[in-house]
Amino acid sequence: MAKGSDPYSVLPVAKAMQVFAYVASQAHDVTLTEVVQALGMPKTTVFRYLQTLSAAGLFAHDIVQDRYGVGEKFRELAQTDAIYHSLRSTAQGELDVLVGGFRETVNLAVLADDEVVYVDIREATRSQRFQARIGHRHPVHSTSLGKAMAAFLPSETVERLVRPEYEQRTYRTLTDARTFRRHVEEARRRGFAMETGENEDGVTCIGVPILDGKGYPIAAVSLSAPDNRMKAMVDRAAEALQDAARRITAALPPISLNV
Amino acid sequence: MAKGSDPYSVLPVAKAMQVFAYVASQAHDVTLTEVVQALGMPKTTVFRYLQTLSAAGLFAHDIVQDRYGVGEKFRELAQTDAIYHSLRSTAQGELDVLVGGFRETVNLAVLADDEVVYVDIREATRSQRFQARIGHRHPVHSTSLGKAMAAFLPSETVERLVRPEYEQRTYRTLTDARTFRRHVEEARRRGFAMETGENEDGVTCIGVPILDGKGYPIAAVSLSAPDNRMKAMVDRAAEALQDAARRITAALPPISLNV
DNA sequence: TCGCTTATTTCGTAAAGCGAAACGCGGCCC
DNA sequence: GGGCCGCGTTTCGCTTTACGAAATAAGCGA
Incomplete structure (x- = not known):
């Protein structure tokens, strides 16, 4: 897997970026389990990244459908x-x-x-x-x-x-x-x-x-x-x-x- | 500061996203110290994030000038x-x-x-x-x-x-x-x-x-x-x-x- | 050449990320 | 209508590993 060969790589960040890339490249808003299955990461871990990225505004969390998509902050940047x-x-x-x-x-x-x-x-x-x-x-x-x-x-x-x-x-x-x-x-x-x-x-x-x-x-x-x-x-x-x-x-x- | 009120927030990810947002919003490629001064984070920490984000392709590290800018992967996404x-x-x-x-x-x-x-x-x-x-x-x-x-x-x-x-x-x-x-x-x-x-x-x-x-x-x-x-x-x-x-x-x- | 600034590396510590497992909830099916 | 299943959330204890001060190295201007 994407094991950071780079000795200065911060693992949480690197893994969160995998989640980021996956979500951003989907045409539809995704669910937690969908990301988990696609990336093979533990559920809890992905959950936390999704929360963190949503809090940062890079993702938008649709509470009703419980789906995550790209957020406005990302589009502005x-x-x-x-x-x-x-x-x-x-x-x-x-x-x-x-x-x-x-x-x-x-x-x-x-x-x-x-x-x-x-x-x-x-x-x-x-x-x-x-x-x-x-x-x-x-x-x-x-x-x-x-x-x-x-x-x-x-x-x-x-x-x-x-x-x-x-x-x-x-x-x-x-x-x-x-x-x-x-x-x-x-x-x-x-x-x-x-x-x-x-x-x-x-x-x-x-x-x-x-x-x-x-x-x-x-x-x-x-x-x-x-x-x-x-x-x-x-x-x-x-x-x-x-x-x-x-x-x-x-x-x-x-x-x-x-x- | 951006202390994650969210109990599930992963701090390294949240902080790396601040770095991300700063770099992406500058018109010019930035240096390590520039980010450090702008965000008030420790030098080592920012350094690691820049490395990690560059390894992920979201940033491009201009080795000659030692400057970081937005990378192609980000633009694709x-x-x-x-x-x-x-x-x-x-x-x-x-x-x-x-x-x-x-x-x-x-x-x-x-x-x-x-x-x-x-x-x-x-x-x-x-x-x-x-x-x-x-x-x-x-x-x-x-x-x-x-x-x-x-x-x-x-x-x-x-x-x-x-x-x-x-x-x-x-x-x-x-x-x-x-x-x-x-x-x-x-x-x-x-x-x-x-x-x-x-x-x-x-x-x-x-x-x-x-x-x-x-x-x-x-x-x-x-x-x-x-x-x-x-x-x-x-x-x-x-x-x-x-x-x-x-x-x-x-x-x-x-x-x-x-x- | 010297001296500053800036990037990189080292290292010990303790914080906090991790993930298994338990919980709760809702929807679907029987 | 009741029970099952799938999914998201929460808990918890265990280290892993992120952290940042300080030392080192590398550039670059003077």
Whole structure:
């Protein structure tokens, strides 16, 4: 049987996952004994796993029929993953093209808990000081990524991002709500956001939102380069980023994330 | 914390599911410490869960970056569930209409392991002897459901269902390959399958396949009634079933199941 | 090269997962 | 209508084995 050859395998978890896989792959809701017979595990054990997984919301326990099926929590997770997975895999090629074309660092990020979370990063030159790492979080107000996404959010949602005062990351960082609103407004008008040394000294960023089927900014791509080098290619970069974003949008599944 | 109020909750499983939910809801692949900090669990514990879930295929462990993300097994399960969930929920209303219109038992089934698996059943009159139960399996050759699905399978797949001899369920059950092929061929021509007392004495069934976006028979609906009562309404029933099947197909997501 | 951070391994302890068996309940059949 | 059977739930005692602190190793940036 699925005896964990892995010495770090936690048996209850491994066995519960067998139950999970069985239930999820059936077209109908299952009974306790059905799982027991299918997997050859003791009744008590399966019973406990079914209870635990139901309590976690991954399964739904139909009390009337005493049957277990896949739960809403599972479907939420699956949908979230499907979207992000699709985002990353379709973005992949575009990021490569961008980094190849400009030889500057390219970032892919999403908005989570009102922060910018880096999802993929391509550094053109590793000699350069770290900008960010995958999974790291930066503020919305100091990044072109954040402002680009904010620019295409419904206005009620933007208001949620407005603070009386913002953290000053560099001497150029905007710190008041008024300026933030102006930057966001400008990004919306131009179709891309810009940030010049507001997040990190000497580094300029151009960010463009990636919209999902409903026009909601699910993510953003940005190009970041030293101030001087960026100056010469702002227009070209903005256009390339917008093209990339459009293509990524087109390849995304038509479903949306519940905000 | 998420202390299992449920006395039957298995803690390792419950905690592993927290890890699961966290990883699946992130847009980026995560590191061990990231999970530890987010969930406030001991490092060793999380490490073991990540290992276990990766071994189960639900997570993918990127050895190079030492990051964990959602694995292919999870996506397979999610897709299977999405299809079946959609099938059942869109079929729901149609089944109700059918049972209301004919006052006879209506079945929804899928094909699994070359058998007919009942997924939903609406009995018009409970006095009647049980026909089948959800999750029960009947042979392909003796049911209208099975023959309806077989009729729209690619011919190579139909061959997999052909046996030199079939189990004789009633004295009317077809038992040879030749007759099976003939029935399937006829069902394909007519667009619905029929079975008269071949699965259960005195009961006649009409089955119609439900095709997915690619024209593959993902399931089937059937109406079953005592021979005499069915005789009077064959044409009307076949048409109603076909209409229902068409509507269910239309509401299905455009993705397919890998056969 | 050093020093930090992060992943892996070890190990002793006690918690808690396990599963046989008993119980209770409902439905089916006689 | 009564009894039987199948199924889900509960109990209980026994270790098994999950646990987590701490030590170790491996990376990686400075």
